[in-house]
Amino acid sequence: QVQLQESGPGLVKPSETLSLTCNVSGYSISTSYFWGWIRQPPGKGLEWIGSIYHSGSTFYNSSLRSRVTISVDRSKNQFSLKMTSVTAADTAVYYCARDAVKFGIDATTPNWGQGTLVTVSS
Amino acid sequence: EVLMTQSPATLSVALGERATLSCRASESISTKLAWYQQKPGQAPRLLIYGASTRATGIPARFSGSGSGTEFTLTISSLQSEDFAVYYCQQYNYWPPITFGQGTRLEIK
Numbered sequence: 001q002v003q004l005q006e007s008g009p010g011l012v013k014p015s016e017t018l019s020l021t022c023n024v025s026g027y028s029i030s031t032s033y034f035w036g037w038i039r040q041p042p043g044k045g046l047e048w049i050g051s052i053y054h055s056g057s058t059f060y061n062s063s064l065r066s067r068v069t070i071s072v073d074r075s076k077n078q079f080s081l082k083m084t085s086v087t088a089a090d091t092a093v094y095y096c097a098r099d100a101v102k103f104g105i106d107a108t109t110p111n112w113g114q115g116t117l118v119t120v121s122s
Numbered sequence: 123e124v125l126m127t128q129s130p131a132t133l134s135v136a137l138g139e140r141a142t143l144s145c146r147a148s149e150s151i152s153t154k155l156a157w158y159q160q161k162p163g164q165a166p167r168l169l170i171y172g173a174s175t176r177a178t179g180i181p182a183r184f185s186g187s188g189s190g191t192e193f194t195l196t197i198s199s200l201q202s203e204d205f206a207v208y209y210c211q212q213y214n215y216w217p218p219i220t221f222g223q224g225t226r227l228e229i230k
Contacts, residue, residue, distance in 0.1 A: 046166065046211075048218045048220065060217060061217060
């Protein structure tokens with residue numbers, strides 16, 4: 001069973017960089033699929049941030065592209081999110097997931113990670 | 123960017139009754155449409171993909187239909203555990219993958 005687990009600081013200061021990692025178990029991300037990040041501000045809806053293939057190919061939401069970098073560490077079976085120059089508007093629960101980019105969704109699609117709340121505050 | 127619009131924003135339905143949730147895409151997305159259920163404090167759970175295929179372990183009372191720009195999620199006989207927020211997601215055009223704003227299903 002594929003499982004995803006986010007980790008990283010729960011509090012980030014304004015103007016600093018948010019860094020999160022998603023650990024994937026039960027599947028080698030080097031095999032296939034895009035792996036992505038989605039966020040949800042408190043009490044609001046879902047926003048797709050971007051995703052990465054094991055080769056390093058990435059897609060980003062244009063609204064966040066200038067501040068976001070997604071990278072992959074195949075040796076650790078992990079992928080990561082970095083978001084620079086954060087503000088209070090970036091306060092959200094951040095989820096990692098096997099993304100639907102290119103390969104879509106099928107019967108093997110795992111559940112998302114449980115999510116991690118990141119608060120931007122001084 | 124494909125805009126996904128869900129209606130209604132809030133739906134009040136009694137236990138045992140049928141609930142019908144709608145999702146409209148701003149352009150045709152074929153059947154590249156998924157539905158998620160989210161309960162407070164939990165991650166969204168995949169219910170339906172390909173517009174009409176139930177995900178693993180999803181009860182048969184959940185069904186999806188539609189293609190192109192109009193989609194429907196139907197819950198045939200509401201159980202107490204079904205009251206939650208439901209999101210649709212299109213994955214035909216990317217980036218970005220886009221979500222609807224959600225429908226809150228509450229007990230009448």
